[in-house]
Amino acid sequence: MTSLSIVIPVFNELENIGPLVHETVSHLRGRVAFDIVCVDDHSDDGTRDVLTTLKAEVPELRVLLHQQRSGQSAAIRTGVKHALSPWIATLDGDGQNDPADILKLLAARANANPQVRLFAGWRVDRKDSASKRWASRWANRIRQRLLRDDTPDTGCGIKLFERAAFLDLPYFDHMHRYLPALMQRAGWQTVSVPVSHRPRGTGQSKYTNLGRALVGIRDLIGVSWLIQRSHVTPISELNLGRKP
Template sequence: MSAQPQLSVVVPVFNEQGNVATLVHEIVAALRGAEPFEIVFVDDCSSDGTLAALQALKAQVPELRVVRHLANAGQSSAIRNGVKAARGAWIATLDGDGQNDPADLPKLLAQRDTAAPDTKLFAGWRVDRRDSGSKRWASKWANAIRRRLLHDDTPDTGCGTKLFEREAFLDLPFFNHMHRYLPALMQRAGWKTVSVPVNHRPRGTGVSKYNNLNRALVGIADLRGVAWLIKRGKVTRTEEV
């Protein structure tokens, strides 16, 4: 493993014992030889064998690091703690259920390498969702409402496949579920964002940790809060003189 990786792949997981090994090996296959990288899995206090599976994988994959929550804290906290632990200047994220395809990561990196310097987020866009009809319908309406309220010009903020600058991310306000609003929050901070079409796959094993009702209930409060943040936000650039 490089002493200083340029890219850190952060993966939050909760009870994903059956998915972590395949995902780790897919990340390695996608990135080895591309640029120095590390993989940071954050176990959100799983109650199955997820942590043991990750510890066993560390002996096989030198790029792998494992961070463990001492209490269940949710996906946003897992992502943030993974980013804080990461050593790369750029962060890629993937969901731990295997539905995001690590083979898309080089595509996001290529977009970054040709983008303007003030583009700090490359967000995956699942153009062909592999979810149930009810979940696709709920996401369609949630995305439409979000775009209307936040004006973030982003077709899909729920995709776990993202690439962003570590420093820019850590400068954002943190709150539970903030990972669903990264484009709007990055734009509020004065940065540009780009949506990149990516692959989406059926879940391999395990069950989803969300349902349409709990997403809707927390989404209403979150949208109001993010809209308030945008209204009250002010960007002031500085220079040393």
């Protein structure tokens, strides 16, 4: 069994996914037993052809294909469900996450409390447009005030989490943006780890500021409701033992 599965959701990243996969392999091979699961969310730009070539070149790579467009959260969940490892690292398919930071997240896990089941990347120096940074800054402030998840950056694509804990969370579209709050709702601890961030090489972002804001308002209300309507129940097992 591998000790780490890298899940990369991909949609129309024809020129970005190849370099990202090779870079990930160069950082991890020989340091940790891993596999890479690329989930193509029904790309229509030739990304699947690139993944087919990569599959022949990279023995650690597995490729899963959505037969219809389902969104980033669905692609992440597909990858996690088919992963071979009990721990998952995620990367965005656009190459803006630095795969070298996976090792930083693993180092944070090695020194953390066992109750921490999510290590979330924190982009301390974002390389996005000013408008995108401004929109993200306000969204983070509103989210933190409403959900009180003590997480400065939930939109960062690079994360490390336990597979079983993730699959136990309620699933909904865009859930990947609320993983710290959902993990905390389930009774686990989360830690934010500063990571680097890079400009997008080619292609276009799949989200607009307005579209993300409209969806985010609805999701925030839903996640807030989930947190208010749930609690964690401590469990112990009765063990009578045997009399001598």
